[in-house]
Amino acid sequence: MVMKTEPWGEALDAVLADGYETGSREPALIVPTPSGRPFTQELAVHLSERPWLIFTPARYEGIDRRVVDEYATRMPVYEVSIGDYVLAGGEAAVLVVTEAVARLLPGVLGNAESHRDDSFAPGAMASLLEGPVYTKPPEWRGRDIPDVLLSGHHGKIARWRRDEALKRTTAHRPDLIERCDPKAFDKKDREMLSILGWEPDPEGEPYGRFWRRAEGVEE
Ligand SMILES: C[S@@+](CC[C@H](N)C(=O)[O-])C[C@H]1O[C@@H](n2cnc3c(N)ncnc32)[C@H](O)[C@@H]1O
CATH class of the missing domain: 3.40.1280.10 (SPOUT methyltransferase, trefoil knot domain)
Incomplete structure (x- = not known):
């Protein structure tokens, strides 16, 4: 019908x-x-x-x-x-x-900037998923917030967030990682990608594919 x-x-x-x-x-x-x-x-x-x-x-x-x-x-x-x-x-x-x-319209979100950090935020060369998030209390049913988030050290917190985003994206959306512009990744990102079993794809660039799983790494 x-x-x-x-x-x-x-x-x-x-x-x-x-x-x-x-x-x-x-x-x-x-x-x-x-x-x-x-x-x-x-x-x-x-x-x-x-x-x-x-x-x-x-x-x-x-x-x-x-x-x-x-x-x-x-x-x-x-x-x-x-x-x-x-x-x-x-x-x-x-x-x-x-x-x-x-939620993208002016005045809808309390903090107009907050959607810029969301998963899939466009404009970035790397479209990564957001990692896990936490709030108070620091301990709940024997589960602690990761120590680094309570350290007050902004640089370490940013690095931890970025690593978690890389871990989650490689696990849940490897297609997004494949398409990330290499310029989007600094030395620490590359180290984490390598730990996660990813390497630059020398043959993929004409197809918009910049990264691949290293040989022998299981999905
Ligand atoms: C039963 S679906 C029609 C499916 C259609 N015969 C087809 O196979 O493409 C009835 C309506 O549900 C909506 N709809 C169903 N699945 C959707 C989807 N994945 N995204 C957006 N709208 C969807 C659309 O308005 C669609 O016309």
């Missing part, structure tokens, strides 16, 4: 008319679909710069293609997938995109 053109056309026209009446500039249309481009932090940042967003969460087999083609003549359209699986409907995908975009 495919969702029909008419109700979608009427709904979108009404939402657009409302938006333009209140003086908004051109929105972007977000079409959640498993066949869309992957929704990433980079895309969230890009969408957070649009004046407003309209979403078309569907059900059944999706929406008659002519709806997307029609509105693509009037505004930018982003067909996005939130992962390699199929949901029954697009509502959860809309929530995911909304959450990721909204």
Whole structure:
């Protein structure tokens, strides 16, 4: 069963008319679909710069293609997938995109800078996952916060965080490590990568692959 053109056309026209009446500039249309481009932090940042967003969460087999083609003549359209699986409907995908975009808007986070340290923060040459985080109390059910985090030594803490990020990224998302620009890594990063069994990939550069697992290192 495919969702029909008419109700979608009427709904979108009404939402657009409302938006333009209140003086908004051109929105972007977000079409959640498993066949869309992957929704990433980079895309969230890009969408957070649009004046407003309209979403078309569907059900059944999706929406008659002519709806997307029609509105693509009037505004930018982003067909996005939130992962390699199929949901029954697009509502959860809309929530995911909304959450990721909204927290990037000015005034939403207490500290506007904090999203720059997040996993996948774009702009960095190395897109690493964030390592584990801790807060008070220093001991809970016999489990201690790592000593270094209580040392007050900012340099050592930063190094520990970076090493944990490298460990977690190599373990959970080796594809991200493969693509990291070598210029993103200092001597200590390289030492840690070597301990973790990673080495520069001399043949990969033309394919955007800069690192590989050293021979004999198991996944
Ligand atoms: C059952 S799905 C349709 C699946 C479609 N027949 C296909 O195989 O690509 C119904 C709706 O759920 C939403 N949806 C399902 N999986 C999604 C995903 N991974 N990302 C974004 N939206 C998704 C979309 O709005 C989609 O049109």
